[in-house]
Amino acid sequence: MKISVSFLKARYSFFKTLTFLEKSSADYLHVDVMDGLFVNNRTPFSKEMLDALKRNKKPKEVHLMTLHLKKFIDIFSYIEPEVIVYEFEATTKHEELISYIKTKNCRVGIAISPLTNLDYLLPYLTEIDMVLVMSVIPGYGGQKFIPDTLKRIEKLKKIRKEKKANFLLHVDGGVNESTILDLKSVKPDRVVVGSYVCGAVDFDKQLEKLEEYL
Numbered sequence: 772m773k774i775s776v777s778f779l780k781a782r783y784s785f786f787k788t789l790t791f792l793e794k795s796s797a798d799y800l801h802v803d804v805m806d807g808l809f810v811n812n813r814t815p816f817s818k819e820m821l822d823a824l825k826r827n828k829k830p831k832e833v834h835l836m837t838l839h840l841k842k843f844i845d846i847f848s849y850i851e852p853e854v855i856v857y858e859f860e861a862t863t864k865h866e867e868l869i870s871y872i873k874t875k876n877c878r879v880g881i882a883i884s885p886l887t888n889l890d891y892l893l894p895y896l897t898e899i900d901m902v903l904v905m906s907v908i909p910g911y912g913g914q915k916f917i918p919d920t921l922k923r924i925e926k927l928k929k930i931r932k933e934k935k936a937n938f939l940l941h942v943d944g945g946v947n948e949s950t951i952l953d954l955k956s957v958k959p960d961r962v963v964v965g966s967y968v969c970g971a972v973d974f975d976k977q978l979e980k981l982e983e984y985l
């Protein structure tokens with residue numbers, strides 16, 4: 772399991788947090804983007820913030836929790852992420868969006884909310900590079916991990932095998948030193964960790980604790 776760190780809920784300033792993360796053992800930076808429409812929360816990014824993200828040496832993944840997806844794909848492809856993930860529930864135009872993200876030379880991920888039936892993803896699973904299984908309701912950092920997520924990961928793993936698909940399975944929300952133990956039993960490819968790391972004084976100490984369980 773690789774670790775991707777979300778800085779949505781952070782103790783330090785945006786710029787300080789990015790510097791700490793760049794020096795840390797985190798495998799990826801997870802950039803949460805919220806528009807105040809698809810979810811209530813809003814995360815404004817200035818040009819300086821986008822530049823700092825672009826300069827940061829960690830590989831990046833962008834998680835769009837927004838409507839107007841093409842607009843946000845245009846804005847965030849500037850930071851050269853490895854992958855852009857959008858919320859399945861935010862659109863019905865999946866074919867179009869998958870192709871659009873590919874034109875930006877990014878891999879494509881689809882995030883699925885805990886209450887959405889996984890079967891809706893079936894037509895797209897051989898066309899995308901990752902599924903982000905949401906283990907909280909999208910919108911806020913610091914929520915509790917929803918245990919049913921474990922079954923959803925197992926189901927998607929089974930489907931992946933049956934379809935001979937190549938998408939990676941990532942989990943996002945409520946991951947900490949206790950829930951990582953449950954996740955270990957179903958082994959997603961990557962976990963997103965937010966407040967457990969960025970809400971703490973010492974990021975490295977938190978990452979070390981998680982890494983013990985990987």
Ligand code: DX5
Pocket residue numbers: 777779780801803834907908909910911912913914943944945946963964965966967
């Ligand atoms: C939730 C976000 C997550 C979240 C992770 O809507 O997509 O990335 O901020 O933070 P924690 O680990 O605090 O749940």
Ligand code: ZN
Pocket residue numbers: 777801802803834943963
């Ligand atoms: Zn996220």
